[in-house]
Amino acid sequence: MARRAAAEIGASGVGASVLRKEDERFLQGRGQYVADVRLPGMREVAFVRSPVAHARLRGIHVPDALRACVFTAADLAGVEPIRAATALPGFKHSAEPILAVDKVRYVGEIVAMCLARTRAEAEDMVAQVTLDYEELPAVTDMIAACAPGAPLVHEAWGDNVFITFSEDGDIGRVAQDAAIRVTREIRTARHCMFPMEGRGVVAHVDARLDVLTLVSATQMPHVVQHGLAECLGIPSGQVRVISPDVGGGFGYKGLLLREEVALAWLTRHVGHPVRWLEDCREHLVANANCREHAYTITGYADAEGRLLGLDCIAHVDAGAYSVYPTSSALEAAQVASLLPGPYDLPVYRCRSHAVATNKCPILPYRGVARTGVCLAMETVMDAIAAEAGLEPYEVRLRNLVGPERMPFDNVLKKHFDSGDYPECLRRAVAAIDVPGVRARQRQGEADGRHIGVGIAIFCEQGAHGTSVLASWGRPVVPGYEQATLRLTSDGDLEIRVGTHSHGQGHETTFAQIAHEILGLPLERIKVLQGDTLLVPFSTGTWGSRSIVMGGGAVAEAARALAARAAKIGAWLLQADPAAVRVADGAVQGGEASVSLRDVARAWYLQPQQLPPGVDTGGLEVTAGYRAGRDSGTFSYAAHAALVAVDPGTGLVEILDYVVVEDGGVLVNPMIVDGQITGGTAQGIGTGLFEAMPFDAQGQPLASTLLDYILPGAADVPDIRILHMETPSPYTAFGVKGIGEGGAVAPPAAICSAVNDALRPLGVELNQVPLTPDLILDAILSASRP
């Protein structure tokens, strides 16, 4: 393979683990984040937020002295609420007002904004604004919310269900004859995303360009631009969104925030720059919740553990409003459509409800529904294994779709593009050494702990395009992705892309793709992103799409640019245009070559050297890309965890963790390893630590990092990553999206391992996070006669 050979000689194209171009500025503290933007006359905003989960808002009392600096919904007359509707039949609409009107529906909902010279003074004002409200009963549990008589989050609906997704396989047909039937109740806790950088917005009016400029930490500048223009009722061309350096997104920065609209309105109203920086408490309480699912799931199998059917009722706690643009339907839709995973499942029935509660809206976090889905499915596989008397991995091997059947359409007609799932699992089993663990378990541990091994396998559909997203009726559907490539007057390359890198290293990987085609050294390639004025429209970076879509567009544009350069170069070489090629930063024809620098010089500065009939588009190309099939790439991985559970404390230590990942062809394996490691750390958080509990009145109980527990350096083991590389048949270079997978399987693998460890004690736990309290309670209950 040419790519491998290139990587071995230290080249920097596709497949090379080159160091990241952007890291020099990050490591030297020269990154430019929203909080680094200082504009003359800029003032700070603090929000008055609802102290209660559900109430009728009767009045907002602003002291007379503050009237000029405090703004409420009454001031924002004419600003439209955020509506993230889907076109799906039966979807119940919510309108999320920018500042609360009439009702508040969750703790932390923004009610008024205070403007001051400093944030501290703005918070002083917040303390002086009082709310007059009539508290209503809150609905805080998604199952209870579906019961008759539950308080209604949106009265006009008549119930609390945004939408229900159904798959209607004939489960009765297999239920009768199934030798094995297992049912489990499974829950994943609501938690938070917690990127290193929270949200932040600087808004100002640029009179010269006649645009409202919003500098915001976002994954999708154009979507924010469009949504903002809709809310404000102005043309989108009058809105410029700049997303500068962004310290992690994970989905939290993939939506239009009320605060963005509020500050955009405010700067137009007051005429000077305004800024809001989210603080830790706002992040935890009011803005970034995710992951809360409940499953009642039954698996049917024959006596040898072969799946016959799966029957599930799932609830997703979507919170109070539908967020733009993903909508409150996304997560429940994913549950229904992803549950079968990589298994060959003949019959499938599922009801998946997106439920409204008096909690902040749930947002799509890295992996979206896959994390809960993987836990649910793998729990069922473990239960079937126990019934069949088989190793859990053996049951999985009997049900995974083999490589000889690829590409494969599953029970829901999901199109798996390529891969060898059984081999991936076998490698994980070997790497974690399941037989060795079994022998060690028979011996027991000297320190009295119980060890256990758990394995989970999943697939990650990435870069799904128009056909998939349009069927979910979303307000914003991705289409062709574009890139603009320009050779500068001295022959360097500028790449403009609409995707946004907030940790993924696109400034490096997109340059590597261009290098692969043009051969320019990476230091002469600059990737520009994150500014609606500078880059082509894009739905942004989400859904593991950027390397497939953005990278594909860069490749298309680079090839088109190469063709134009070749024509000029051939003329300069006096060679037959059909006989030249672009490589190593030059147009080459036989022994002779002319550098792209000279080609650029001819185009820009010495046009008398250009051939007749030259392409007058010059050395700037915008090209669009869509994968050969837009049903998505399917990367996949098996995660294997070896844990020790301390029966004296309920604490879990991860002794070993293996990921066998097949992400197709890897553009930069080092960056991929970083993605997997980071995602796995987050998944360990989901599995062992992170939870945002609420009391019965809807008060969030983890409002600081004292109570909200993130995994730290000591909690994340050295993760051993092994790669397989099965190319996708549908994408440029055979790449697949891998951005989310790391965060998907750890809860399932860890939960399985903990249950394996505690099996001798008669304990099985089916919820995450696996806190010491939960584990101790289970151990103590099991040991009580």
Place this chain on the structure above:
Amino acid sequence: MKPAPFDYLRPRTLAEACAALKTADGGAKLIAGGQSLGPMLNLRLVQPRLLVDISGLEALHAFSETADALHLGAGLTAANIEDQRIDTRAVPLLQRVAAGIAYRAVRNRGTVGGSLTHADPAADWVNLMPALGARYELAGPAGSRTVAAADFMTAAFETLLAEDEVLSTIIVPKPAPGTRLGHAKIARKTGKFAMAIAVVVAEPDGGTCRALIGATHGRPILVEDAGARFGLGTGRLDEPGLAGLLADAGITTPAARHLHLTALRRAAAEAFPQAIPS
């Protein structure tokens, strides 16, 4: 998360600090390392009119060793002890406990005195000093007084410290030769406050066997004759008896009781390595 407005004073002497506290009449807060107070100010959980910053007071950074005790200035940080910038080897647990407090960034600034006066029931120093039989010197406008560590903390976040007093020195007696010490801390993860702490101090030849059960809902439970009362050192803990003690402190859930017993068992195992585990 910014503090409400406050005035700020950086006194040059302890007397000046005490005078400022007296004048403020309950409206002032002392700040040294600020590792607990800082977040509380930012969250506006406390809104003092005046902050009296005692981090620059030389007297609070003094350290001396006498024949029978270590005298630690209350302004010494956990990192000072962790790094042995002061030689506390005579009381071996001090360095180990210091090194296990929160994260290094917290240890760099957080002071021993600040932690003791904040009196968080789950804090590390709070749950060590009474077991070591330490005494505290409290400086006030009318001079100093000395109180036993065991008496100082009266309840969660409550101490004997008067509004115009400053904890100035912690006097830690050196254990008698041959004394065995055991310490166990159970936390959710590195850096978090403890869920359970136990300390066992066993003097040789049938001397005192003192046990501390900490990270309770309030002040730590101190048992002076833990060997005789609960079988520490015999390998057979009196679990029903200890459960009763814990219940008196409001610890009744099976998981919490189990955690405290685990901590005590592990501390005892360290102090009595030859005992048969129960």
